Amino acid sequence: MLMVASMGSMLAQFNIENMKILIELGYKVDVAANFTDVDPMSHERRKKLFDFFKEENIKYFQIDFSRGIGSVSGNLKAYSQLNKVIMNNKYDFIHTHSPLASVITRISAKKNNVPVLYTAHGFQFFRGGSFKDWVIFYPIEYFFSKYTDGIITINNEDFKRAKKMNSKKVYYIPGVGVNTRKYGMTSENGKFNKIRIEFSLGMDTTILLSVGELSKRKNHEVIIRAMATMKELDIVYFICGVGQEETKLRELVQTLNLNEKVKLLGYRTDIDEVMSYSDIFVFPSKREGLGLAAIEAMAAGLPIITSNVNGINDYSIDGVTGYSYSPNDYKGFAKGIKMLINNKEIFGKMKINNKNAAVKYDIANVNKNMKEIYEQYTKEK
Template sequence: MNEKKKALVVTTVASTIDQFCMNDISILLDNYDVQVAANFTTGNNTSKERINEFKNELINKNIVINEVQFDRNPLSKSNLIAYKKLKSLIQQNKFDLIHCHTPIAAMLTRLAAIELRKKGIKVIYTAHGFHFHNGAPLINWLLYYPVEKWLARYTDTLITINKEDYERAKRKFNARKVEYIPGVGIDLEKINLVKVDKDLKRSELGLPKDAFIVLSVGELNKNKNHEVVIRAIAKLNNPDIYYVICGKGQLSKYLANLSKELGIENQVYLLGFRKDITEICKSSDLFVFPSYREGLGIAALEAMSCGLPIITSNVHGIVDYSTDGKTGYICKPTDVDCFSKHIKSLYNDLDKRSEMALNNIEVVKIFEIKGVKNIISNIYKSLDT
């Protein structure tokens, strides 16, 4: 009987595996013994309770957990310790395949695997959105672009999840293969099965039944740019418009204080990490996604699948699905007036919201999970040839 092959999945923090990598792992489990390596202790954008639940889920699938203290700060000394531990892990286990995600983990993984690649180990890197892109700050290009370009030579397959990154990687990077997949996959069947009593859900969240609910989902950090929406709603001076944000992060107090300073603290709800995002989407009226950078944006795609019109920024992977006047509206990330104008117009136009909702349910189908899993499965199979 042949011994089962070994695969390692590496991310900087464990919540990335939970939110974005389990489809890949489900495919790998058919042919590999799977291990994961990530920081399960700090830096995660979900709750400690969820991380503990996730650990148990991995153990129940016979997936070996390796705690590696990666730090999202590329200059942190702890990443040197993490590199040494990761290199030792790779050498001791003699993996056949390593699939890495997120910039820090992917950088350290590819460095640690340089010598073993000469012995046949395959290394895949999924870039969930390069930090350098059209309109990105110059510092991002100076810091991240040279590193990614250099490390591409130590990558057997570089997977990109938006068209801008794919075209740039094909032209500029020297990975053995560059592939495009439409994100990590949206489970439309699962989303469609969720039924919700809209009034009851709003009551549970403390929201008025007749309020106009604007929703955002994402970590409370500078990149997600929730501030622009708070300022946009404040300009409207309409007490019937509420802003609900699902997510946790370092800007929680800042956003709460900003809402108070602008006099709309009673209209802004910071709900923290939630497990009922689909129910909240189906109880809302509009989804706003104002990020400065997004590899694609699974939160927006899930909102679209729930029949919500979207107002988004005009950057990076978001433009793969966000079309001005069709799926919703598009604004520059810093344009408060633009977000304010379009929130107001959709508040006043139920017919337009309904039309965009139907458009979005169709648009999102190309990001459905079955097609994505087929592509990933074929990429894994191609490494054996």
């Protein structure tokens, strides 16, 4: 079979387990994506991905997909490259990811009469989303659904909407899988004091944490603005991630005089440890298919304060798992943070609620779902 994604990072972050399942089912797996520096994947993750390919005898093809919607000439080039791959190999089926790659893939797959499974990691259009996204992206997804043998969705809103499209089958799985034991078993011994010493924090300082790419979509800016309204409180905000918005965010921190309150920690490989010494997880994204980092935080027992959009609403329940607000409501986010700091009883209940709620999204459960889906193609083969 062939697995396709716009960027290699999509394969590395979300599809290693899927490839393992397919190999276990007896498939020879090929992959196609853009593996060049257009993809901001870290050197460490890139090396790990190619080592995995080598170990599992997975053949990979370079396709010059764009990160966004791309250009006409660029997309035609990507189509030509991918079509050549599909024509020259007798694939039993294709599993595609990423909106642009999946459009190009389905055009080629139809031409070559190959079944296609498409995972929508969060439709671009959603309840409360922009009119522009609905006008542009909904018609495209609706049209190409008829060239899709199965659409896999990872949140309830997308599942209901996909069922009204023209794919032969529509599936729901609870995300891409979280190792809840890894996050649930982290210990504060040593690490807790270590981070406070490193940043000269008092034992009573509340540590807020965000994990995610520094992008407009992840919306870290709104929490920084919320921090500016709480300068009198003993709080520090850690942001783990890299991205194009880093300079802008640093400038905002400087402008608001928050250098001692907001710390950009860059790319981290020890997120489970970082979560073990944090108190509250904040997740203000403007759009999320689901939001892996927030579920990891729940598994670690952190109350979550989130935006109230898209797939986040599947697990972020206001007053139960934490609090949720409109993505641009920095005053609301500040209010939620204060409520958690000031009410230890509610804080404690939310920690327990979140550990229990995260079990649904455990990797073992997701893998079971994916194996059942893949087995349908095995039987049909």
